[in-house]
Amino acid sequence: DQQVKQNSPSLSVQEGRISILNCDYTNSMFDYFLWYKKYPAEGPTFLISISSIKDKNEDGRFTVFLNKSAKHLSLHIVPSQPGDSAVYFCAATDQGAQKLVFGQGTRLTINP
Amino acid sequence: SQTIHQWPATLVQPVGSPLSLECTVEGTSNPNLYWYRQAAGRGLQLLFYSVGIGQISSEVPQNLSASRPQDRQFILSSKKLLLSDSGFYLCAWRPSYGEQFFGPGTRLTVL
Secondary structure, eight states: OOSEEOOOSEEEEETTSOEEEEEEEOOTTOOEEEEEEEOTTSOOEEEEEEETTOSEEEETTEEEEEETTTTEEEEEESSOOGGGOEEEEEEEEOTTOSSOEEOOOEEEEEEO | OOEEEEEOSEEEEOTTOOEEEEEEEESOSSOEEEEEEEOTTOOOEEEEEEEETTEEEESSOSSEEEEEEETTEEEEEESSOOGGGOEEEEEEEEOSSSOOEEOOOEEEEEO
């Protein structure tokens, strides 16, 4: 039972364009969502998060959008840069939970 | 500021040998601690988590075990490694709510 799903295993985007990474969830109790970026042979690093009381959170080139009715969130990166090439994981949790539930990840490749 | 350490960074072990991976966190008290494994080309699989000293929750039945002998120390062990135990092992910590922070990881190869 995968409660958090990233249906695109990979995504290729031209440098300078917008990258949009998608994530769907099934548990309506989730109220906090996070995005992580992971390079090979390194631990994931936290990028940005959003609480369910918001529908958008922005941090520099990164914006996360939350659509609670659709149980969908997305990460927008604009403009995309070569250093953004990595695997991106979305994660979700609720206040009573002790752990995050991760998606399977999307490999983003930024082409020059 | 908080930091998380894992060692060793890489490890090559024969099948059937024991395993001990250590993780320590600095700069915080009573964190939640987690062990994950990422197999080649796969997602993050949660193996164990702990909300306090001596408290271990197991997510996946396997030949691995975890212990938390001190507040900021989390150990992953095995008595006999299998080939399928190869992977990238990640320790993470988290306050009671909010972001989770990962360590640098240990690459384990079982031959």
